[in-house]
């Protein structure tokens with residue numbers, strides 16, 4: 001332990017970053033983006049990297065790769081013991097496509113499209129551990145046909161990462177869970193050497209976090225890499241990776257949560273760059289057709305993990321919260337390379353949507369906190385109102401330790417620089433249990449970037465010992481009145497985010513359907529349709545997966561309407 005105290009953190013950071021220098025991501029202000037349909041698309045059939053390098057390098061590469069596995073096996077806990085491989089997180093090695101799934105209740109006639117949830121499902125376990133953010137992307141999908149019938153499918157995305165590992169017969173990636181202690185440092189350095197031999201400049205996307213539609217195309221997103229464009233499968237029951245977007249000069253990464261401007265459709269990605277010594281984050285702007293407009297590098301003076309953003313008519317909301325890359329922690333046996341620093345403040349920035357420079361950002365200092373997701377933001381006469389699902393504590397390597405999360409309202413005044421902060425209490429403990437909180441938040445899609453009356457989200461319920469959290473329901477809260485929320489209790493565990501679809505003849509903002517994949521307490525999986533007005537626990541309709549077929553818990557969900565699906569057929 002004495003040696004730990006003699007390490008100069010700044011020197012160690014510089015050393016680690018210099019080891020990664022060959023892989024730094026180029027960021028300039030003149031970076032053409034080759035969007036969908038251009039010749040520069042890098043198809044997923046790209047040659048496996050190990051075969052694309054010359055023989056001496058390949059021999060060294062494979063030697064280093066084997067050494068990494070040996071070191072990890074000797075020094076790390078067996079990966080199979082990971083909590084992220086148990087229960088609702090257990091991987092599913094099989095794919096299914098059921099053209100006529102069992103339906104109970106009555107599917108509404110005005111609900112036609114496909115509801116999908118993207119989830120991590122590792123093909124091979126990474127080196128030295130496993131974190132749920134590292135699994136290969138897979139998709140649970142229900143196609144609602146409009147005639148009372150529905151399909152059910154589970155599909156593995158075919159990314160370049162997955163293809164490469166199939167060639168190797170094992171994982172090629174070092175788990176962040178292995179990056180602890182001196183053995184962790186050795187593994188990081190060997191991984192850096194391996195990536196140098198591969199001439200790989202950025203992380204390979206797992207495509208496991210989010211699905212977003214933009215410019216008439218669908219993308220699977222992961223914040224360490226570049227988006228995959230998706231196409232519909234030949235039987236129409238699911239989606240599949242088609243090709244990965246690449247830039248000529250800008251090589252990523254891209255955010256898992258790019259946000260569209262509420263009126264002109266521009267797409268804003270606030271991306272963070274842990275491995276780049278000259279740039280901490282970037283705001284990448286694409287037009288409504290996914291063509292590159294500009295990239296604005298940010299020098300934040302620290303390396304925050306930025307998962308989400310928000311966009312109003314006037315501003316892009318940038319979250320520089322103190323969940324930071326902390327290289328010196330790698331030498332601590334129980335350290336965490338990425339964790340919240342409770343002694344450091346947060347900063348929320350308002351970047352004008354037509355801004356071109358970091359100097360255009362108006363910054364507000366806020367108390368220390370961590371957050372994955374914004375609920376929404378909208379303009380006011382004096383600035384912006386932002387709703388944020390935030391945690392008082394966060395450690396990427398021990399994610400159950402999040403304290404008492406809150407939905408927090410920030411009123412940011414650009415004229416005076418003042419920040420007014422208040423908390424929205426859900427009032428759902430009586431129904432769900434003590435410590436209930438909301439995450440995976442969303443509003444009616446038509447209210448994104450505008451003043452929304454209703455917010456929705458998944459209900460997280462911690463166990464009494466706070467060692468586990470279950471997704472037990474979906475809630476609706478009134479952002480205007482602040483009245484206690486209404487909540488729907490699931491018959492089991494929610495598998496990721498819910499979705500909202502407006503009724504055809506909706507008469508109010510909340511007049512729609514809530515869709516949710518649920519792992520029922522009997523072990524079976526369903527997709528339930530609920531009424532978002534009455535918020536009744538009993539679903540309107542249920543689409544059943546085959547009995548006993550395990551569906552892993554996932555992250556974000558998306559409803560793809562029939563018009564979008566028709567467009568995708570036309571592109572086949």
Ligand SMILES: [Fe+2]
Nearest residue numbers: 307372373556
């Ligand atoms: Fe997210």
